[in-house]
Amino acid sequence: MATDTVEARRLQRETHHEADVVVVGAGIFGCAIAYALAQQGRSVLLLERWMSEPDRIVGELLQPGGIQALKRLGLGHCVDGIDSITCRGYNVIYQGRPVLIPYPTMDERGGVPHQWSGAGKEGKRETGKGFHHGRFVTRLREACLGHPNITVRETEAVRAVRGEHSDHVLGVETRTTDPATRKKTPDYFFGQLTIVADGYDSKFRKEVTADKPVARSKFFALELRDARLPAPGYGHVIIGDAYPILLYQIGTHETRVLFDVPHNIPEAAPAAGGVKNYLANHAIPALPESVRPSALAALEAEKLRSMPNSWLPPTRQVPRGMVVLGDATNMRHPLTGAGMTVAFNDAALLADLLHPDRTPSLADDGAVQAALRTLYWRRKNYTAILNVLAQALYALFAASDPQLHALRMGCFEYFRRGITDGPCGMLGGIIHRPVVLAYHFFSVAFLGIWMHFLETVTSGPGPLGILKAPLAVIDAVLILAKACVVFLPLIWREGFR
Numbered sequence: 242m243a244t245d246t247v248e249a250r251r252l253q254r255e256t257h258h259e260a261d262v263v264v265v266g267a268g269i270f271g272c273a274i275a276y277a278l279a280q281q282g283r284s285v286l287l288l289e290r291w292m293s294e295p296d297r298i299v300g301e302l303l304q305p306g307g308i309q310a311l312k313r314l315g316l317g318h319c320v321d322g323i324d325s326i327t328c329r330g331y332n333v334i335y336q337g338r339p340v341l342i343p344y345p346t347m348d349e350r351g352g353v354p355h356q357w358s359g360a361g362k363e364g365k366r367e368t369g370k371g372f373h374h375g376r377f378v379t380r381l382r383e384a385c386l387g388h389p390n391i392t393v394r395e396t397e398a399v400r401a402v403r404g405e406h407s408d409h410v411l412g413v414e415t416r417t418t419d420p421a422t423r424k425k426t427p428d429y430f431f432g433q434l435t436i437v438a439d440g441y442d443s444k445f446r447k448e449v450t451a452d453k454p455v456a457r458s459k460f461f462a463l464e465l466r467d468a469r470l471p472a473p474g475y476g477h478v479i480i481g482d483a484y485p486i487l488l489y490q491i492g493t494h495e496t497r498v499l500f501d502v503p504h505n506i507p508e509a510a511p512a513a514g515g516v517k518n519y520l521a522n523h524a525i526p527a528l529p530e531s532v533r534p535s536a537l538a539a540l541e542a543e544k545l546r547s548m549p550n551s552w553l554p555p556t557r558q559v560p561r562g563m564v565v566l567g568d569a570t571n572m573r574h575p576l577t578g579a580g581m582t583v584a585f586n587d588a589a590l591l592a593d594l595l596h597p598d599r600t601p602s603l604a605d606d607g608a609v610q611a612a613l614r615t616l617y618w619r620r621k622n623y624t625a626i627l628n629v630l631a632q633a634l635y636a637l638f639a640a641s642d643p644q645l646h647a648l649r650m651g652c653f654e655y656f657r658r659g660i661t662d663g664p665c666g667m668l669g670g671i672i673h674r675p676v677v678l679a680y681h682f683f684s685v686a687f688l689g690i691w692m693h694f695l696e697t698v699t700s701g702p703g704p705l706g707i708l709k710a711p712l713a714v715i716d717a718v719l720i721l722a723k724a725c726v727v728f729l730p731l732i733w734r735e736g737f738r
């Protein structure tokens with residue numbers, strides 16, 4: 242595009258607050274989509290309420306599938322120069338017993354040769370990155386600030402602006418705070434299309450759906466100094482002796498620990514000493530011994546911070562000038578660290594669908610609606626896997642009933658037998674084939690049932706245990722029924738609706 246056109250469009254944005262696209266929220270999704278559309282030559286206004294570096298406990302582990310999408314968006318450099326730490330997979334510790342599940346080996350075409358069973362020994366492996374969320378978001382914002390087709394403004398969007406004679410959205414009304422007086426003044430920004438990515442506590446969600454996020458637990462966070470992880474370079478998931486705990490390095494000296502605390506558990510009730518009591522007496526003792534001293538020190542020194550762990554299945558939208566995306570309309574439990582991977586893949590896919598060659602005018606509602614319809618179904622190739630895995634693994638790992646316990650045992654044994662490339666390729670956002678998830682889901686269920694059967698019939702004195710076989714068969718039916726009741730509605734909602 243000629244320099245004078247770029248300059249004219251910049252003036253149009255700065256003087257008249259008009260662009261092809263208005264993006265609300267310069268977080269993970271907002272920066273990614275703003276940058277991708279600007280790269281295609283669109284003129285973009287990016288609005289963010291707080292431009293200072295975010296200080297949050299979310300979005301600190303980016304899966305390999307997220308790194309791949311980030312590179313496709315032209316933003317791969319944003320994980321450099323922020324003291325990010327390479328992550329090679331997971332170390333799952335179940336009742337003190339560890340099993341390492343590295344990200345899978347890949348073939349030359351980017352496929353996972355052992356996705357159905359086993360694990361490759363040799364070959365290239367993709368890796369993830371751990372980092373401080375704020376540093377990463379600052380890098381994304383710098384990329385947007387430096388783009389000639391983007392103008393970034395610090396202002397808070399408060400409502401959509403509609404035409405007088407139609408419900409077509411023309412842009413947003415905002416409040417801009419004067420830094421000297423702190424006085425807020427109204428402002429307006431207009432675009433052919435408004436893309437809202439205002440995060441988990443979205444103000445704009447109600448414009449497109451009546452659904453509300455469901456949260457049954459919170460993550461409480463501490464930042465550990467120089468923690469000694471049993472398997473450096475791996476994210477750690479600790480299960481079995483407490484509610485699930487995550488540990489991953491986010492800087493040379495810093496490790497994030499996230500403790501899942503379900504709502505209303507007696508161990509964390511105010512009368513029992515609150516969440517601090519649960520952490521000190523139940524969760525920290527479940528950590529690997531080498532990590533406990535730094536966790537106790539952080540518990541003493543730091544203020545506990547928390548975030549709700551929400552599930553919000555995706556929404557079908559028929560945009561008339563505005564679409565709401567990112568966490569605002571789709572969330573999953575953060576146990577598997579999948580949110581940013583979903584967001585970057587969504588941004589890359591949406592940008593492809595809105596490319597000027599395909600969708601010449603963003604003012605064409607029919608064309609934008611067709612793009613959104615395609616996005617809704619095509620993104621299921623990865624979201625059905627990442628969202629279902631997050632919810633299903635949380636249900637298993639936080640389980641308190643005997644059937645889910647049996648399935649959890651099956652899951653751990655599955656990994657212990659070395660069937661890790663498929664599961665970790667899905668967790669890493671590298672495998673985009675929901676049928677692989679269905680295959681591993683039923684394999685784990687049947688392994689759990691078989692192990693429970695063996696445990697039951699071998700638990701009696703001598704050969705008499707075999708008399709318990711009918712009981713074991715009833716248990717098998719109950720376990721399978723439980724698996725279906727808990728997981729099939731989830732698979733149906735995320736995969737087919």
Ligand SMILES: Cc1cc2nc3c(=O)[nH]c(=O)nc-3n(C[C@H](O)[C@H](O)[C@H](O)COP(=O)(O)OP(=O)(O)OC[C@H]3O[C@@H](n4cnc5c(N)ncnc54)[C@H](O)[C@@H]3O)c2cc1C
Nearest residue numbers: 266268269270290299300301302398439440567568580581
């Ligand atoms: C405890 C926890 C841990 C997590 N850990 C991980 C992890 O390790 N890996 C991972 O991939 N995902 C993780 N996630 C999920 C991940 O953080 C989100 O999926 C991701 O941040 C969503 O991006 P977003 O752009 O939709 O929202 P956000 O990143 O929250 O961005 C929203 C932006 O919009 C701005 N904004 C909000 N309202 C307005 C307004 N009215 N006007 C202007 N601007 C506005 C906000 O200031 C913010 O900058 C975690 C989530 C939780 C709860």
